[in-house]
Amino acid sequence: MSYAATHDQHDDHHGAPKSFFQRWCMSTNHKDIGTLYLIFALTMFFIGGSFAMVIRAELFKPGLQLVQPYFFNELTTLHGLVMIFGAIMPAFVGLGNWMIPLMVGAPDMALPRMNNLSFWILPFAFILMLSTLFLPGGAPAGGWTMYPPLSLQGGSLAYVVFAIHLMGISSIMGAINIIATILNMRAPGMDLLKMPVFVWSWLITAFLLIAVMPVLAGAVTMLLTDKYFGTSFFNPGGGGDPVLYQHIFWFFGHPEVYIMILPAFGIISEIVPTFARKPIFGYKAMVFALACIAFLSFIVWAHHMFAVGMPLGADLFFMYATMLIAVPTGVKVFNWVATMWGGSMTFETPMLFAIAFIILFTIGGFSGLMLALVPADFQYQDTFFVVAHFHYVLVTGALFAIIAAAYYWLPKWTGNMYNEFWAKVHFWNSVIWVNVLFFPQHFLGLAGMPRRIPDYNVAFANFNMVSSIGGFLFGASQLIFIGVLIHCAFFSKKKAADRVWEGAKGLEWTVPSPAPHHTFSVPPVIHDEELAHGNVHA
């Protein structure tokens, strides 16, 4: 290690280091670490997706055909954990890593080595968690929420608890890094209320992460001690209560839901103005709506537990607080629509995914409102309606936003344009099959089909078959995505301009494509008209 007298300690001014190990395992570069995060997330997306394929294959027909019920439960549990902690969250952190320093004019993240540690914890955490599939006790099978007493009865709990501890450490460090970057590393003149909405969304998300990941760590630690060290937190015989776990878990779990959607809101708020060629409508309202949603997320957790037997007053409070969230969320949806209103729109793939997001996420939001109603929820609780709801907000919501972001910034990352034709093939296949996959699940749930079961009444056969067909084709469509990505990164002949999209604004478009290994080593000068949302003071 050199201790040069300069303030810039980089020993690689002229680009990335040559050695593979040095570049990817010892990195302090936000772009390389962002790339690692994104590749990791994509890998986990396919692992979690393959679990989903087996689940849908088993549910293709009534009766047991492919897998044993216990293995089916292991798959539903791991599918949830892998997709949430392995795919969606790391993908957002990867996007944040890549884009936040570029968007605020910083040379890198505030704490680059910790950034590298945050990433490298993750592959190990998932090795620990997925290894349980091959261990004598089997993988956790009590659902991703790990409710006791069920979760205490399976084997391998210790591995999963420790894996979650590792993921929590990684998330907290990542979030601290993002907050420090945004608050401390902005270029002079990049005021808080001039930042892109994506950066705002990550600032608020990072706060949520630091606030709730330790609470999850506490909850799973209590599971651990209840199982292995004889404590009674969740044992009524000893004065505890299994419902206590649900309260602590969902105090984490509900903000976690917004951790997985607020950065998506930020992405859509970048893409829609670009392709509508208009500044975002109501910039400040968008920022305040994000903050409102984050605040409300802390006081609505028990709407996941209406059927558990809480006092009526609690049910009512959580119902009304939950419905309140529709207000700031409505502000966001209307502002996206208003941004498009009267714009000169074009429909490149990122915009197509963004528009699909707005429509389909809103469907997921509406089914959320239905679930928020206590009397209705007594009917919907633990049915496929819930499954349909959260897949609309997470697949057509969070995942579509991530894919939109990938297409939007891919030319900036690789320097090449992706193939627009195949990207559109990917889009139309995704958007059609995802609805064939999840829309019938609403009807299944309303008709009373419970979630997390490998077998069901023959009355549910038709819709399940339709859903499974949609599932297989949606899964297959994602292979097109891989093809487009590989083609763009390695084979595309079409070079991207610095300002990849005609209407794109923001600092990230002022650097060359592909973005050089180091950017903004000297703080850039900010011109207000460069910023994505125009002059907010006007």
Next chain:
Amino acid sequence: MGQQHDVYFVPAKSYWPIVAAVVMFIFMFGAGHWLNAEPGETGFGKSVFVVGVVGVLAMFFGWFRSVIRESLAGDYNQQVDTSFRMGMMWFIFSEVMFFGAFFGALFYIRMFSVPWLGGEGHGVLTHQFLWSDYTAAWGANGGNGPAKIGGAFETVPAWGLPLLNTLILLTSSVTVTIAHHALRAGHRGRILLFLGLTVLLGATFLYFQAHEYIEAYHELNLTLGSGVYGSTFFMLTGFHGLHVTLGTIMLAVIWLRVLKGHFSKDHHFGFEAVAWYWHFVDVVWLGLFMFVYIL
């Protein structure tokens, strides 16, 4: 914000992060394998766990050594200092939330689950059907629940050792502040004296805490398995004790660094970070003293 800096600082590549990830994995894998072993089975989990612990300690030592070297070489500018400060602040906030989960559990158990098991509340049938003879109470008369898990026990009286420990920790907060003022005034002797006192007070606290635990296990029959009373008592005070241990080690390291002359009047973030951490540990203790021992 507009910091005064011409060039940003980005640290050089380092192998410590990947080393940290590997040793943490070894640590966690060993712990998991150890706990998961069948009863009576001697797995390799324990040895892997020990290797992991040693690895984590070595990693901390090595990583901090390289950071201290860079700091002494004057590599870190004002902006880096601010990033470190923010990092420490938000780390302490995450710790607050961690303790919050356990305090929340304590409050829920005392306000809801124990009274409900005793028959309070509307439509709660557990009491009626399973334990109709249970009278809700905290402490020795029912804190281990209707099944009296762990058997009869007595509680640790608040006004003995816990009070003494409260005074010790409060005093240590004062001494660390005096040391900080001395650092800013440049009185090295006074820093060493008061920082040393702080370390000793921390160690004394831990000694008394260990004494209290031994007494609880051997004389009061109050154990981790004494129902929820034992669970909340030992988990809260245990995690706090762990943090005091860490804090004391950190203070001792800072004392050594003062001895080596690592800190200057206006450049001593390491000292301040540890002082913040110590105050945080102190505040948590006040909460514990209030809600675990007195009430």
